[in-house]
Structure formats: C-alpha cells, structure tokens
Amino acid sequence: MEYSYTQPQKNKVRHFVIRRAVELMTTMRSEACCVRNSYVRDVYEYFLNKEESHECEEAEKIDPSYIREWEKLQLNAIGMKRAEELSVCYLAGPEPINDFKEFTEMGVLPENIWAFEIKKSVYSQALASLQLNEFKQPKIIKTSIENFFENTPRKFDIVYIDACASLISDQHALRSVAALFQYHRLNSPGILITNFAGLDHSNQSEIQEYVDAIARYDICRNGQTCFAQDNPIQSEFYRKKKISLDTNDSLDYKYGNFVTQMVCNAALISIPILRFVNSPYVGILINKPIQEEIENSNANGLTGAYIRGIKYNTFTRFFLENSFIMEKMPNQFLGINKVNKLMNELSGKNSFHYKIPECLKFLYNLKQNKIELREEVSRALDFYSGSKCMYQFLDKTNENLFFDTVINQLAYPMHYVAGQSRRYTYIAKSQRMFTDLILFDECRYIYDWMPSVNQLRQAFSNLSWQYTFRFGLDGLVKQRINYNNEFFFQGSVISKNIDGFKAAHFPERQWIE
Template sequence: MRKIYDYYTLSEDISQNREEAAKINISYITNWEKLHDSLIGTKKPEELTVCYLSGPEPSNDFKELTNLGILPQNIWAFESDTQAYKQALADFEQGEYPQPRILKQNIETFFQQTPKKFDIVYIDACGSVPSVQHSLRCVFTLCWNHRLNSPGVIITNFAMPDITKNTINDYYGLVSQYLFFKEYPSEDFKINECGIINEKYNQFLITVRKNFSYYYGEYISAVLRDIPAVIVPLERIARNPYLNQILLNLSTIDSKNDEQYIDLSKGNSLARYFFTVNYLLEKRILGEKSQCFLKEIGEFNDLIKGLKIIILLRNGKIELKDDVEKIKDFFETKGNVYQFFLKSQSNF
C-alpha cells in the first residue's frame, strides 16, 4: 500500500493517479499497515504447517521440506489406500525421523471434519482435471472449509489427459468453453443440438486442439483462481439463511430461464459460462468431462442460484431491503469511509 502511494506521489509525471494519491491522508495508510501487521505478521520456516498427499514414497517430499527448515512435527501426509499407506510407512524405516505423521485417511474427509489449518498445501495428484480421482474437488473442499491460513499457499500438480483416448474430445470441449467465455464474455452465440454455434468459438476450439497442452494449463490455472475467488463465495451466498432479510422479491430468480440469464450475464465470463453449460446440461448435450467438472466444484445448483442473485442485482431486477440499502449508501457516499481502491466492473 505504501509503495503504491509513494510511487504516485513521488512521481514527477502529472497524472490523475498522482492527484488522487495526493488526497490520501497518510494516517489512513499508517493505520492500515498496523491492521495488516496484526492480522498477517510473518512466520519463520519452523512455524509453518504443511500437508501433502503421501503416496507410497513420501520421504522425498518430507526431506525437501525439512531441509528448508520446516519441523517434522509440522508436516502432515495423507494416504487413503491401504497398500500405499503400508509402503509409505516402510519408506520411513531407514529415515532419521522415526515417527512421521502419515494419516490413513482421505484428505477431503480430514478437511471436512478436522478444524486444522495449514500454511502450505501441496496436492500432487495423479489424476487429470476433471477425473474420477476427484483431484479438483480436494481443492474445493479445502477452500470451502477454510483449511488454509491467510496468507497461505496451495501448490498443485495434475496429470495431462491421454490425448490418444476417445475422451480427449470431451476435454477439448471443456477447455474451449471455459476459456472462450474468459476471452469473449460479451460475444453473442446460439445453441442447437450440436452445442455452441459461433464462428469465434469454432476457431477457438481449433486453436485449443492444436495446442492443447498450453490451453489445458491455462484452464487449470483459471479454475484454481476461480474456486476460492468466485465459486465458493457464490455457493455461500446461495446457502445464506439471511437472504430473505437482505433482498426484496427474491422469488424473481425463478421467473427467468437459462437463455434469459445468458443474455443478462453479458460481460461476466463465469456467469455466462455456467448458465450456458446449465442450459446444455438440461438439453442433454453437455460433454461427459464437463459434467464431471460440475461435480467437482460443490453443489452446482447452489452455484447457479448464487449467480442468478448476483446477475439480477447487477441488472436492477432484484432490490435490497431499505435498511440494507441505507448501509450500502453509507459506504458508497464520499467521505464516510475512505476507499483505497477504485471500484471497477468485474468480469469474474
């Protein structure tokens, strides 16, 4: 925060950014820094807690972590397969640390049932995204149950789909659809029994086929950003028991069909994508891998409900109750609460 302030205020260039930065009272930044330090702070390697998927040979990762200064007692490994678990224990027999913490348990179940947080979570998955190994669902479960400290780091590694199998066409469709709406969130298109009909989409699909390894990586990166930033919060909105106390005419969300929501969500890439695949799903023309993906990211119906609420709010089709509107107006009125960052239209 202070570096940005210094950058603009000390700059010799006359610009609107410099004029805006000059209006900031330095005491606001000082107080913000104190609050930040009280919540975040710093940690030494020996204060970090790490978890990872064990596999039959966990000692390699274990040694790398301990060499970096992380205490053996703060390293948690998970393995649900009985045979792999036995091999993992045997892998430590000749090691210097005789009692590694290897839990014979599904890591998702642990995230759901145990109130333990980690600073670093390393998911080295053998499955692709999405797949029956539910590699992606593990990340969703971690975020949904708040098992990552703030700040914290998730490190992931997923397998590449076998491009020689028939299922690769489903992966082409999945990746193309997800990234197409990222690139063209306002593009008009049609849907028939063959799926999305649009010239730009057809060209994009061809590009993905030709360079699938690159776009598959881009897809995974986008999904991993979207899960904690958008998908999990939207599902929480849908499950919020106070919605009826916040919003007027909430029943409006069921008065429109998927095609109408696709049109209303122009400019919002994730909303447009999920409304589209929901429509394809209802028409029974959604690819198998896309259906598998929807099962990896929590309750899809809640996600759709959350998206509908947000889109209707942004389009003025649903309103806040009077007392909530007053609170909103207070925060948006200049001078009441200082806003450090300029508001911008989010494209998800």
C-alpha cells in the same frame, strides 16, 4: 498407471516448489501478498506529484494518518513466520519420505508435517517405507485429505496435492482443492501446490470432451457464445475455436492454463459464492427470503438472450450457458458431462443447498438490479451511483464496487498472487504432468478496512477512508485484471501500464527436463 516419484524431473520440480513455498512463507513473506505494504502510499504520492491535476487535488484531501493505519493493518494481516513455525500437509503416496525430506531440509519441523493416504495398500506401503524407530517422520493419517479438511480444524501454511489423474477425474483431486477452501484450511498468506496429470492423447473421446470444455471457456472469456440464438446450432465462432485447439501442442498449452484457472476459481469464486448465497448473510441485502428469489429465478428459466447479456462474468456465463445447453441442446456439445463434473468438483463436498448455477444467477441478477433490495441497502447503493463524493480517478465507480465489497467481506475469498506463483511441466515416464505453485491471500487488509454494509455510506463520505480503500483495492484489481472479471470489474484508480502499478501476470509454464 504407474508413476515415478524419484525421477530426476520429478525431483527437480519437487525441490523447486517446496523451496520456493517455504521461502515465500518466511524470508520473502513481505512479498507474499496481493497488495504490497507501500502500495497505498505509492499511489497517494504518485497523484500528489501530478501537480495541478484533479487527481492531485483529490489526493491532497487524504489525511496521511489513514494511510499509516492501513499500513499497520496490512502488516498485521501478513505477519512474519520462521520455517519452524510453518504447518504443512501433502498426499503421502507410497513414498512419503520424498516430500518430507525436502520440507525438513528447509527447516520445517517434522512435528508440523502431516501426510494423508486413503488407499489401504498404498497406506501400508507408506508405513513400510519409514524407519518407525526414527523420531523424525511425518504423521501419516489413513484418510482422504478432503475428509481431514472437513472434520479436523487444523490450518496449514503449505498444502501439496499431488494427483495422479487429470484435472476432472474420479480421483477428485480438484474437489480436494475446493474442500481446502470450503473449510478454510489454508492460512493467509498460504501456498497451494497442485500436480495434475496431463491428457491421454490416445483416448480420443476424452480428448474431444476436454477440447469442447476448454473451447467453451475461452469463448466465454471473450464474451462470445457457443450457440446461435436459442437454436441447437453451434456458432461459427465455437467451431473455429475447437479447430484451433484440436492439436496436441495447442491443447496441452491450453489445458495447462485451464488447470491454473480452475484452481484459482475454486478459491476466488465457486466456494465463496456458494458460502455467501447459502448463508444467512444474504438476507442483509435483499427484501424477500432467498428461497423465494431462487424459486422465482428458476421459474423464469434461462434464455439465449439472458446468456448473451452476460458480458464480463466469464465463470458465470460459462456455467449458466452449460445449464442452458443441458436443457435446450444436450446432444450438441461433447463436453457437457465434463463441465457438469467440473462444476461438482468446484463445489467441494456438496454440502450446499443451493448449487453453483443458482448462486451465480442470483448474484448476477442482484448486480443487475433485478432483485428487490432492503431500503437501507438501496440508499447506500444510490450513494455509489450518484454521489459527488465518488471521484472517478481512472474507472468510473459503479454498483459492483458496493456489492463486491459487501459480499467478499463475508464470503472470505482467497485471491491468487499471480506474479509470485510458479508453473512447471515435465514427463514422468510417458505421462506429462502439470505443477502449479499458487500463493493465496485473503486480503483482509482490504475487506477489514471497511465497516459493515449499513455503515458503508458514512464511511465512504469520509474521503480519507474511501480513497485509502480504493487505492488499496487498485492493487488487488491489478492481480485479477488479466484473468478474472467476476469481482471489482472497473475498480482501477491508476493505469495498469504505469511502472510500479502494472497488472500482474502468471509466469509461463516452464519445461523441466
């Protein structure tokens, strides 16, 4: 299929996303974060103004010097950059000059712009399109972008992956996204721009596979199930969800949201959990070798009751349910192969020994107290569940706060900044395209504030330390609360409906004509 790279709609979207990406990384950089610099202080002052309340009494226990220290940490993590300091990469295609001109017109130095092309014929076209006697041009490298991420320790502020295929395809654009996070090639804060093709509505078998996969993901988000008990019978809820999706307009809208969700899931969930469970760091928490725990978990298998017990972990439920269906009822769901392919794409370059289902099940069992912990970890966990030093504020603190802090401190997820992202859709010739600009932030001002696992109990006994952390974490929770429930579930200290502390939303996808 041929694509237009200079169509007016394409040019508009290219201009919009590159301009905004550069602005977010430079003049708007103070807003390029999950938690603004004033957030902890704003929560603190909000509680102080609630005179004669328990929240006010607790806030008064905070030494303000801790808040100032956190603000320094946040400023240092976000930093400042000028356009000429930014590093950029993108897929070259046959016309690499289009994106190049947009970046250089925004002040990015030509020497800091990289482009990649793996296809020999397209690479030749790309070279031929340049005036090689001119100094200003991108570096066009004949390799795939994911191979570059794997083999070259270069980091970028803006990465633009413009695919000519749908989200789950043999072109592996989503795998390239996962590889970006696997090898940690995006700076923090950093911008990822993706452009995926829409669905081919003339290919009904492909459409039905996507309908099935998207319906099942939505069902898992709602805590429902696709099957009845352990029998190969599709649930009524599942049948109704498929029917509601099976129109072009509804499916295209849901597909656009699915694209955004899976790109974010690669950065926030799949790659970090693969990294952590496959690392020696997991031994910090558990008493037995990880291999023994995984083998025990595999020996017990999956049951319908186990799947239905996963209430608030959408990603975990979705892929473990898929593993269950593959074993029990493989012919009942058209999208099983599509979901398996999605899982492989979200795993990056597949260099991990333990795969996504094994890692998800292990971490879920860990949080459900089904895995024996080291003695010192158990003592720290008891502090979280029973200590009078853990004032509730809005949500009651639970063990997940402990595990998520420890795991994410070492797994290095990148969190999406929903409100600063932008989403577009347009038609290139007859093909609908879905463009996402997503801002990512490592939030090291959250994770680096805390000491290591064996120091957490002592740190949390210091209320200034603890409350500063929890107030900052509340800002991160507000970014994820509408879209993700894998981490920091029930981590809020202040209502998401209060001005200044409201939950973030991704903007609706905008039509470009």
